[in-house]
Structures are given as C-alpha cells and as structure tokens.
Amino acid sequence: MKISVKLDRDTLRVILDGTRSFAEQKEEVEKHLLGMKSFLENGRVRFAYEGAFLSFEEEVELCEIADKAFGYEVDFCHLQPPPHSMTRHFYTNGEKLIKKVCGTVKQGEVVKSNGDMLVLGDVNAGAQIMARGDIYVIGNLRGVAHAGCSGDANAVVYAMHMNPVMIKIADKIGFNPSTTGENLNGFAQIINGEVKIKLV
DSSP states (O other), X not given: OOOEEEEETTEEEEEOOTTSOHHHHHHHHHHHHHHHGXXXXXXXXXXXXXXXXXXXXXXXXXXXXXXXXXXXXXXXXXXXXXXXXXXXXXXXXXXXXXXXXXXXXXXXXXXEEXXXXXXXXXXXXXXXXXXXXXXXXEEEEOSEEEESTTSOTTOOEEEEEEOOSEEEETTEEEOOOOOSOOOEEEEEEEETTEEEEEEO
C-alpha cells in the first residue's frame, strides 16, 4: 500500500501504510509533505495521520518531519483515537491486564487498574483514575489521572480532551498548561524529571 496525502478542508491527512513500520515510511512521508508545501504557504493547516497507529515518540517524529517540510510548527490533531493495543501491557499468567471503563467516571469515584486503563467516556472533575501502566481517556479528562502509580516513570496519559485538575506519573505531578479553557487532545509523560503535557 502506498502512502497518500489528502487536503480535506482545513486538515491535511497523511494516510500511512499500516502493514509497514513508521521507520520504513519516514522518507516517503517527508517527500509527500514537501510536495504539498506550495499549497500551504499562505496559511496554517491542521495536520493528522490515519491508517496506522504510532507510538507517542513516533508521533513526535512525524510532527517534526511536518514542521521541517512546511517551515513552521504544524497544528497536529488526531482523526481517530488510539486503541488500547498502543499501550505497554502488563501480564499476569500470560494474560494482558487492561481495565476498560465504559461510560463516565463521576465526581467522587476512584477507579483503579493493576495494568493499563482505557476509559471510553469522560472523567469528571472530582473523579480519580489510577493505573500501574498507561491511561487512555477517549473523552474529556477533567479530574485527576495517576499513571505508573506503582513507580513506573515511563507511563503516559493520553486524553482526547485534555483539561485535568492534575496529572501524576509515578511520583511526579503536572498540571494542564492551557489557560484558554479549550479542551485539546494531548499526551503527558515525564521528560527531564518533570511531567510535561503536549497538547496536539
């Protein structure tokens, strides 16, 4: 399958080949984006990908390729939520430990997972979610999320709408840097000893 690029209204979509690794597609992606540069010189555009699921590090690398191709920092967005298969699973007796929560986690509720956690809904203010592994919220994160709660500093928190009261990873605490009140999707992880939230 060949990589393709489509301009859909205000969003430039890169369709990746899900059968190949991102490393195998990087040069081809950059070539395609450079070919679109002349169409985007007079204004900014949202940038997204589909067709494959990338790790957080690969998404950062993809954004850097786009920044280089267009000559300015692109506005990155997700067209589709990441599935739980993206997470770094914990195992017990050979079985994956993934806690799936369907629906809203309401004020006053505390939900815990011994592995990764996938919330298909909102986490309201006053609610708390905790996981030994990664946390993915396919909805609004307005409460408190604590990933890597057993000390895993490599854990990450993803939310489709990132507007938390607080995020904690292992023993480090971070807060949403956005002061606009907008809910934007993003990742949180520990970088240089601090919790950093990248809104995308």
